[in-house]
Amino acid sequence: MSAITWEVFASRGFETAWPELGEGVLRARGRAVGTVPEPYWISYGLETAGGFVTRRLSVTAETGDGTRTLDLRHDGHGRWTANGEPLPDVDGALDCDLGLCPLTNTMPVLRHGLHQVPGQREFLMAWVSVPDLAVRPSRQTYTHLEPGRVRYSSGDFRSDLEFDEEGYVVGYPQLATRLTAR
Template sequence: MTTSRAVTWDVMASHGYGTAWVAFDGETLRARGRAVGTDPEPYWVSYELETRDGYVTRRLRVTTETSEVTRTLDLRHDGRGEWTADGQPFPEVHGALDCDLGLCPLTNTMPVLRYGLHRAAGEREFLMAWVSVPDLAVRPSVQTYTHLAATGGGGGRVRFASGDFRSDLDFDADGLVVDYPELASRLTPR
């Protein structure tokens, strides 16, 4: 059964906003999103994300635009650990299962849902194909997610760590970020 959600975040880290329209079907998700930011310079971003079973990234298509340039990226994962960026092999992220679009809280969802880390104890380390915004450079990023506590309504708190950076994220029951201190906080409709 497919369920759909629209989520908007105040993205403090970019002095902007982002909205994602997400459809869950079994253990897959499809999403499209748009965001606007002013840091490091005014930009907008538009993306489409799709996963295969187990919330493993299949494809991320992104477009960013600044006053100077429009960039696009078509990042694909073959399901066996191999990635391409704009049709060219990208071995730097070999073995990664997920993409992580910079300043986009949605892409924290896949590893959390895959292991139920918003609901149950556990800690997992991941290699991610991290995409910076607005330049769309792809880099390997080792990230650790650790379940800290259950919260009301089936959600939970999960510690995100990468290098020296640490933040305790709140997720709802669907595995979507509610609060990511210093990066983004969900806006609620009136």
Template structure:
């Protein structure tokens, strides 16, 4: 059964908003979104995200428009686990299953759903293809997700921690210090 969502978050950390059209179908996710922010500078981002089975990222395409420049990103993960960034190999991302678009509550969904961490106990560490906003540069990033209670998951990266509230579909409702769904 396919679940369709159109969600908007007030992204306080960027002084902006994100709206995403999301399709959850079994163990796959597709999304198209638009992001507008004012911090660290005014920007507008459009993106398309596609996962394959088990919510593993297959491709993220994004375009960011800023005052003086435009950045584009074509991030892909092949079946053998190799990543490319704009067609160039990215061996430092090998082993990552997910992308994480900076300042976007949507991209916290994939690792949570893969391990049902919004429903069942557990803690998982991930290597992520983390995308800096607004310039869309990509780098590896280690993150940990820990089930706290029904619909509550702790996100951690380095010394940063946030306790996320998720809905029954594993989509972020509140991300303290970052975003809140409208």
């Protein structure tokens, strides 16, 4: 399994992920370190079901205040739980979005081939803030601009992301840039 490493400008840190793509599924584990909004270490595991729909995201965050964990699960029918507690605010979402993590932009892009073919899709995401691991609903739009380029927007934020042929982020202005080839 090869690794992808990004320099994450937004956190003044780095992330390394070890992803595995299969027929419509993604599994990955990753580690991140950052200093903004406070010094932290993150470890995560991500599993999707068919169609790159999130099944589970498990995250451990370490900060000066101690260690927090999140076990975020999607039941395959549109309902989510965080550490076993229902999350009705994100019901209907298909994807998680781990804050400051370029890897989690891969699932919606691959599901709809937006890095290769024209289209625009709006999504509700189960967004996980880092390093506190709070889960909030986030409305996001992905728009194909040209092969390998997709515009991401959420609220007033907009960025034109660069993807490789496999659907992994190469460049995410204002957030991160990839340091290693896949």
